[in-house]
Amino acid sequence: MPHTILYVDDDLALARLAERQFGRAGYQVIHAIDAESAMVAIENGGIDIVVLDHYLKTGTGLDILHTLKEQGSDMPVIYVTGSSDATIAIDALKSGASDYVIKTVGEEFWPLMESAIYQGLANADLRRAKEKADQEIRVGKERAEVLLAEVNHRVANSLALVAALIRLQVSSSKNDAVKEALSETQARISAIAGMHRSLYTSDDVRHVEMDKYLGTLVKEVQGTVNDQQGPSIRLEAESVSLTSDRAVSIGMIVTELLTNALKYAYPAGSEGEVRVVLKKTGEGSALLAVEDDGVGWREGDVPKGTGLGSRIVKSMAATLGSTIHYVPVIAGTRAELTVTLH
Numbered sequence: 001m002p003h004t005i006l007y008v009d010d011d012l013a014l015a016r017l018a019e020r021q022f023g024r025a026g027y028q029v030i031h032a033i034d035a036e037s038a039m040v041a042i043e044n045g046g047i048d049i050v051v052l053d054h055y056l057k058t059g060t061g062l063d064i065l066h067t068l069k070e071q072g073s074d075m076p077v078i079y080v081t082g083s084s085d086a087t088i089a090i091d092a093l094k095s096g097a098s099d100y101v102i103k104t105v106g107e108e109f110w111p112l113m114e115s116a117i118y119q120g121l122a123n124a125d126l127r128r129a130k131e132k133a134d135q136e137i138r139v140g141k142e143r144a145e146v147l148l149a150e151v152n153h154r155v156a157n158s159l160a161l162v163a164a165l166i167r168l169q170v171s172s173s174k175n176d177a178v179k180e181a182l183s184e185t186q187a188r189i190s191a192i193a194g195m196h197r198s199l200y201t202s203d204d205v206r207h208v209e210m211d212k213y214l215g216t217l218v219k220e221v222q223g224t225v226n227d228q229q230g231p232s233i234r235l236e237a238e239s240v241s242l243t244s245d246r247a248v249s250i251g252m253i254v255t256e257l258l259t260n261a262l263k264y265a266y267p268a269g270s271e272g273e274v275r276v277v278l279k280k281t282g283e284g285s286a287l288l289a290v291e292d293d294g295v296g297w298r299e300g301d302v303p304k305g306t307g308l309g310s311r312i313v314k315s316m317a318a319t320l321g322s323t324i325h326y327v328p329v330i331a332g333t334r335a336e337l338t339v340t341l342h
């Protein structure tokens with residue numbers, strides 16, 4: 001289907017010549033002599049490009065350009081002026097014209113005009129194709145995020161079910177060692193489930209808000225390890241966002257350190273406090289610390305229990321490109337980890 005040109009010029013003889021020239025080039029031409037008739041033609045639709053003369057009997061072509069700009073039109077406009085004053089062409093381009101052609105009596109005028117029209121239409125097609133592609137990308141991204149949120153929802157529910165089954169197994173077991181191992185496994189599974197739960201309840205399914213995630217995590221660990229008795233947990237977490245894979249590594253580290261502190265930092269049945277701290281230390285890093293005021297444990301001491309927790313902590317820290325350090329304190333234990341945020 002041929003493109004339609006709206007040719008705006010009050011010179012009737014030149015308009016007829018334009019119709020013949022553009023017709024031979026395969027275009028359809030609609031002629032308008034002023035701003036009013038031009039806007040009516042545009043509102044009627046079907047116009048692909050406008051060729052707009054500067055000097056009109058009523059006003060100038062710039063008036064039409066300003067109106068199109070106010071309406072948010074993206075229609076390509078080729079501005080035609082017989083003036084050698086470059087400021088007119090510059091004003092036209094600033095007002096939204098896609099190109100300009102100087103009107104001359106020589107033979108080069110029509111080839112230049114046809115070239116400008118061709119380029120204007122081609123650029124408009126490219127712009128529309130880009131806008132369509134951008135829209136498809138946005139729709140695809142939104143669809144993928146919805147699907148990813150649903151996946152995280154299902155994974156979190158499945159992990160929660162596994163944790164519940166383990167909890168039932170703990171309650172039915174008569175072997176204390178088995179019960180302890182299962183409780184620790186339940187806490188680890190709950191840490192991963194909590195990360196997925198944070199993702200599907202977040203606006204950004206790619207990142208986890210660590211203060212909210214850790215808030216849920218410490219409550220679950222508290223309930224899993226020491227039912228309403230023993231040490232309490234206090235969380236001091238700043239607003240830090242991490243990708244899901246880094247968040248689950250942090251969650252596993254906190255779960256293991258908390259579990260050990262709640263079990264071993266204070267004498268059985270006694271009260272105390274275990275603190276989890278997450279704070280930014282610079283533009284791209286944060287400090288994670290788990291500390292208590294209990295009996296104390298130093299790096300190099302023989303692990304209490306199986307030592308699996310210590311191995312998990314070291315492995316998770318390595319995936320973050322970091323290392324756990326046990327900082328000397330007057331009383332108790334303080335484990336620190338520097339986390340790169342990006």
